[in-house]
Amino acid sequence: MIYDRQYYLDTFRVTERDLETLAAEGLKGGGDFCDLFFENTSYRDILLRDGEVSSGGFHIDYGVGIRVLCGEKTGYAYSESTDMPSMKSAARAAAAITVGCAVGGDRRTSDHRHFGRPNPAADRYPMLQDWRTADVAAQLPMLQKLESLIRAKDTRVVKVIAMLSSQVSDILMYNSFGELKYDTRPMGSLVASVVFTQDGAIESKSVSRSFRKGGEMLTDALLKELAAQAVQGIDERFAARRPKGGRMPVVMGAGASGILLHEAMGHAFEADFNRKGQSIFSGKMGERICGKGITIVDDGTIKGNRGAVNFDDEGVPGQYTVMVEDGILTSYLHDRISAKYYGVAPTGNGRRESFRYNPIPRMRATYMESGDGTAEDIIASVKKGIYVDQFANGQVKIGEGDFTFYVKSGFLIEDGRLTMPVKDVNIIGNGPQALADIRAVAGDLAIDDGTWTCGKEQSCPVSCGIPTVLVSNLTVGGE
Amino acid sequence: MMDYRLTEQERALAARCLETALAKGAQKARVTLNKSCMDLIGTLNGEVDKVSRCLDRSISIALFVDGKYGSFSINRLEESALEDFIDKAIATARLLAEDRLRDLPDPARTAKDAAGGRELGLYDEACPKMDSERRLAIALGASIFKDTAPTEEWTLVSEEAEYSDSVFDTLVMDTQGLYCRHTETSFEYGVEMTITDKEGNKYSGYWWNVCPRLAGLGAEGICDRALSRAVSQIGPRSLRSGKYTCVIDSECSSKLVTPLLNALGAYAVQQNNSFLCGKLGEKVFHEGLTIRDMCRNKGESGSRLFDSEGVATTEHDIISNGVVNEYFINTYMAGKMQMAPTVEDATRPRVMPWPEPGLDRGAIMARCGDGILVTGFNGGNSNAATGDYSFGIEGFAFKDGRKTHPVREMLMTGNLVELWNNLLAAGDDSRPCKSKLIPTLAFGNVDFSGE
Numbered sequence: 001m002i003y004d005r006q007y008y009l010d011t012f013r014v015t016e017r018d019l020e021t022l023a024a025e026g027l028k029g030g031g032d033f034c035d036l037f038f039e040n041t042s043y044r045d046i047l048l049r050d051g052e053v054s055s056g057g058f059h060i061d062y063g064v065g066i067r068v069l070c071g072e073k074t075g076y077a078y079s080e081s082t083d084m085p086s087m088k089s090a091a092r093a094a095a096a097i098t099v100g101c102a103v104g105g106d107r108r109t110s111d112h113r114h115f116g117r118p119n120p121a122a123d124r125y126p127m128l129q130d131w132r133t134a135d136v137a138a139q140l141p142m143l144q145k146l147e148s149l150i151r152a153k154d155t156r157v158v159k160v161i162a163m164l165s166s167q168v169s170d171i172l173m174y175n176s177f178g179e180l181k182y183d184t185r186p187m188g189s190l191v192a193s194v195v196f197t198q199d200g201a202i203e204s205k206s207v208s209r210s211f212r213k214g215g216e217m218l219t220d221a222l223l224k225e226l227a228a229q230a231v232q233g234i235d236e237r238f239a240a241r242r243p244k245g246g247r248m249p250v251v252m253g254a255g256a257s258g259i260l261l262h263e264a265m266g267h268a269f270e271a272d273f274n275r276k277g278q279s280i281f282s283g284k285m286g287e288r289i290c291g292k293g294i295t296i297v298d299d300g301t302i303k304g305n306r307g308a309v310n311f312d313d314e315g316v317p318g319q320y321t322v323m324v325e326d327g328i329l330t331s332y333l334h335d336r337i338s339a340k341y342y343g344v345a346p347t348g349n350g351r352r353e354s355f356r357y358n359p360i361p362r363m364r365a366t367y368m369e370s371g372d373g374t375a376e377d378i379i380a381s382v383k384k385g386i387y388v389d390q391f392a393n394g395q396v397k398i399g400e401g402d403f404t405f406y407v408k409s410g411f412l413i414e415d416g417r418l419t420m421p422v423k424d425v426n427i428i429g430n431g432p433q434a435l436a437d438i439r440a441v442a443g444d445l446a447i448d449d450g451t452w453t454c455g456k457e458q459s460c461p462v463s464c465g466i467p468t469v470l471v472s473n474l475t476v477g478g479e
Numbered sequence: 480m481m482d483y484r485l486t487e488q489e490r491a492l493a494a495r496c497l498e499t500a501l502a503k504g505a506q507k508a509r510v511t512l513n514k515s516c517m518d519l520i521g522t523l524n525g526e527v528d529k530v531s532r533c534l535d536r537s538i539s540i541a542l543f544v545d546g547k548y549g550s551f552s553i554n555r556l557e558e559s560a561l562e563d564f565i566d567k568a569i570a571t572a573r574l575l576a577e578d579r580l581r582d583l584p585d586p587a588r589t590a591k592d593a594a595g596g597r598e599l600g601l602y603d604e605a606c607p608k609m610d611s612e613r614r615l616a617i618a619l620g621a622s623i624f625k626d627t628a629p630t631e632e633w634t635l636v637s638e639e640a641e642y643s644d645s646v647f648d649t650l651v652m653d654t655q656g657l658y659c660r661h662t663e664t665s666f667e668y669g670v671e672m673t674i675t676d677k678e679g680n681k682y683s684g685y686w687w688n689v690c691p692r693l694a695g696l697g698a699e700g701i702c703d704r705a706l707s708r709a710v711s712q713i714g715p716r717s718l719r720s721g722k723y724t725c726v727i728d729s730e731c732s733s734k735l736v737t738p739l740l741n742a743l744g745a746y747a748v749q750q751n752n753s754f755l756c757g758k759l760g761e762k763v764f765h766e767g768l769t770i771r772d773m774c775r776n777k778g779e780s781g782s783r784l785f786d787s788e789g790v791a792t793t794e795h796d797i798i799s800n801g802v803v804n805e806y807f808i809n810t811y812m813a814g815k816m817q818m819a820p821t822v823e824d825a826t827r828p829r830v831m832p833w834p835e836p837g838l839d840r841g842a843i844m845a846r847c848g849d850g851i852l853v854t855g856f857n858g859g860n861s862n863a864a865t866g867d868y869s870f871g872i873e874g875f876a877f878k879d880g881r882k883t884h885p886v887r888e889m890l891m892t893g894n895l896v897e898l899w900n901n902l903l904a905a906g907d908d909s910r911p912c913k914s915k916l917i918p919t920l921a922f923g924n925v926d927f928s929g930e
């Protein structure tokens with residue numbers, strides 16, 4: 001949502017003259033760039049447990065983060081008050097980075113500038129019902145309806161916890177180039193955690209949807225979709241066994257398997273790790289890193305997506321960034337610091353958890369473009385392997401490139417057919433090798449709209465997606 | 480120089496929040512006032528890369544209104560903003576369903592020995608005296624980047640480190656007279672070293688220390704330790720899948736204890752989403768497993784005199800000789816489960832040495848003979864309902880008690896109850912800087928997946 005400029009100045013009780021004064025204060029010590037990030041976030045949640053929506057609350061977070069850059073070095077401080085003395089004090093604290101920091105002109109912060117005013121017509125997350133003024137009483141029955149839908153679908157359900165969380169952040173950004181950007185970022189998340197019992201055994205499943213949308217996202221269709229997913233595959237989960245572990249082909253199902261890209265490649269493409277020489281992909285720009293026909297992107301432009309940004313947290317417009325094109329590494333994910341280091345334009349990936357953190361290169365919606373195969377043919381091509389489609393979490397070691405992700409459910413593949421259900425196995429591989437081992441890509445790209453949150457130093461909402469993909473050799477945990 | 484503890488005015492503000500809540504219609508309320516300050520210096524390759532200052536204040540309020548309950552927080556502490564905040568909070572709580580089980584804890588169970596905040600001796604007067612010169616001296620003095628020459632085997636690529644000092648001050652008050660305060664300082668230094676071998680493969684090693692007292696930090700030597708951890712990983716290979724004896728280094732062994740403690744949480748048990756449902760009082764684990772909450776040790780990281788409700792902590796066995804002694808039950812869950820309340824969580828759990836005190840990693844490896852030494856985990860998770868787990872690991876193969884070569888791209892997989900019933904030894908070498916005191920552990924018959 002993008003309101004008019006005065007709305008944001010009033011929210012933070014500042015004038016444009018104040019912004020100029022603060023940026024100048026930050027640069028007094030000799031820094032070459034200063035930016036201000038104002039945030040006013042209202043977060044609300046309501047929770048259904050044991051059939052009643054009997055707990056909930058709201059939380060307000062307000063403040064301004066001030067950053068001073070001296071070449072690639074960062075000074076950062078924040079204030080939870082927007083009175084001028086407090087903000088000036090923060091600016092002076094951030095300016096401490098300039099002590100003993102002499103920077104030549106060629107190492108100064110990226111001077112790619114974007115002076116255009118935010119354009120409401122290009123808004124990627126218009127909010128039809130503002131969560132802040134929504135009728136909470138009207139939301140309570142939605143959670144009860146969700147529980148009823150879930151219970152109606154499966155008699156084995158013994159417990160349901162449903163939670164609706166909503167957040168709206170007013171953001172105002174100003175920097176010493178004179179760029180002024182503003183944005184109102186909604187986020188709504190609906191989560192259901194369900195416990196099932198069968199013959200004394202217990203299984204649980206958690207499903208979620210999260211969008212940069214207002215209260216209009218709460219529709220009957222969404223509740224039905226979530227309820228259906230909550231009970232889907234429970235028969236298989238009760239029947240699932242641990243597979244025999246070891247190296248084998250892995251077919252990644254379309255959608256949530258995009259966690260493979262996030263962990264195995266996306267983090268290693270973040271330019272801060274490469275600038276410092278820590279990433280396994282450092283120095284590989286322009287090289288072939290996987291097969292022809294494979295294109296991997298990080299996209300901040302999907303309307304209403306959890307990873308969408310009108311502007312990143314440095315005021316750079318959100319973009320569609322092609323990291324790998326037809327198998328060739330074409331771009332890292334940049335903030336202003338790394339963009340200057342590499343002599344390229346920022347890609348709109350400078351993101352942060354809140355005003356308490358300085359921005360760093362972060363993913364948005366990371367996915368692989370569709371290929372020309374089919375999921376059926378890919379599965380049929382595997383003699384013995386595993387098919388995976390639901391995940392819990394992942395992790396990567398940037399230098400070594402070793403990544404893992406935890407599989408909540410999937411199937412064995414035997415002679416080209418899905419056979420025994422499997423669950424609760426970790427899969428481990430090496431990023432560059434896994435990329436090189438991608439043997440087939442289907443044409444069924446799906447973006448997963450779950451509550452994906454990346455935890456690189458700070459929490460940041462992201463999303464991921466992938467078409468059905470065959471990786472010829474990964475290590476699967478098992479007996 | 481700055482003292483960022485709670486002021487008298489701020490404490491009075493918390494009290495007025497309680498009064499306002501009662502005046503506006505709440506029957507009971509609890510306020511938690513948090514204040515913290517952290518100064519941080521980040522270095523890259525022996526030079527300052529980042530400085531930051533973080534000053535935080537916030538008020539959280541739990542409201543009990545006409546049998547209904549809500550939890551709210553705000554970081555704007557101006558009186559006018561707070562009044563409006565409490566108005567809206569009460570109105571929101573009234574929209575929720577009635578839940579008569581929500582209540583403040585019985586005053587008889589709350590801490591009476593924590594009114595000053597410094598009773599545990601976790602506040603170091605050196606903290607407010609820190610200035611940028613002293614911080615720089617520690618951050619840059621610990622660096623070894625410029626003195627580390629390439630060898631025939633490896634070259635140092637980057638040294639990325641952070642030094643920080645912090646003050647945390649928390650006050651919890653409620654309308655039944657609770658008044659508990661916890662004040663703590665913290666000094667921390669951590670570093671990640673990245674190297675390349677002669678083939679261009681990269682390896683990283685991390686090491687850190689944290690201490691409530693500056694004198695206990697010992698930043699020197701941390702970079703050397705991180706570097707040696709990176710270098711030791713050169714030339715890894717995977718082992719064949721199979722069952723191995725497994726030794727878990729004390730640096731990472733909490734990964735195997737945290738899921739046990741989570742399974743004892745009342746929220747998981749009440750929802751049937753715990754593999755320890757119905758196991759209270761039963762012998763579930765090997766008799767060698769005793770986990771003791773050593774929550775009141777003066778001067779030790781992680782010690783606390785009260786939980787978030789203000790309930791007094793006590794030193795006791797959570798699991799004793801394999802028997803589950805306790806679920807973590809707060810006031811609300813006690814009503815739900817019709818059980819006596821305990822505390823909200825383990826505060827400073829310690830896995831006690833077994834079969835004898837004094838064992839360290841080397842001694843345990845010598846006893847085990849051959850196996851896999853796990854020195855770090857790479858991802859993975861466990862199923863709360865079943866206890867099934869699967870973790871990525873890094874570490875070393877060992878033979879006759881001695882490391883032979885590093886291993887990589889391997890996974891350990893199994894069930895937590897089975898794993899803990901195969902306990903071979905628990906050492907006496909947990910790191911005192913951690914809030915969970917988990918030593919080197921050894922287990923038999925663990926499934927590893929590799930080649």
